[in-house]
Amino acid sequence: MIGGAVPKVETPASGVVVVDAGSGFAHPAIDAGFAQLIEVWRLRRLAMPWVVFGVYPLAAWAAFYLVPFDNFARRVAGDAFHPLLGVYHELFLVIVRVALCWLVFYWFYRRGISIRL
Numbered sequence: 001m002i003g004g005a006v007p008k009v010e011t012p013a014s015g016v017v018v019v020d021a022g023s024g025f026a027h028p029a030i031d032a033g034f035a036q037l038i039e040v041w042r043l044r045r046l047a048m049p050w051v052v053f054g055v056y057p058l059a060a061w062a063a064f065y066l067v068p069f070d071n072f073a074r075r076v077a078g079d080a081f082h083p084l085l086g087v088y089h090e091l092f093l094v095i096v097r098v099a100l101c102w103l104v105f106y107w108f109y110r111r112g113i114s115i116r117l
Contacts, residue, residue, distance in 0.1 A: 056108065060105055064097075070097055077096045
């Protein structure tokens with residue numbers, strides 16, 4: 001609950017999920033309906049990015065700050081997108097940086113490699 005708004009999650013029919021933010025922020029409503037969305041619609045693939053980072057949380061945090069993913073992101077995305085994205089170019093580079101970090105840990109996840117810190 002944020003402020004006075006309480007998000008409501010209702011299932012009026014089978015396979016239907018209605019989430020109401022209750023005149024508040026959308027994030028708590030999305031958070032309240034996300035788990036049901038995955039279970040009701042069987043969209044477990046939607047949660048895959050969080051599963052991969054959830055298996056290696058400390059290693060992902062350390063790699064994000066210790067491995068120069070920002071340099072790799074600049075090589076992958078480069079400045080070619082700068083005229084197209086304008087002020088959102090830095091946001092795009094951060095998204096590419098997180099995606100590259102995720103790809104490394106997804107590779108670990110698919111091969112069953114465990115990291116102990």
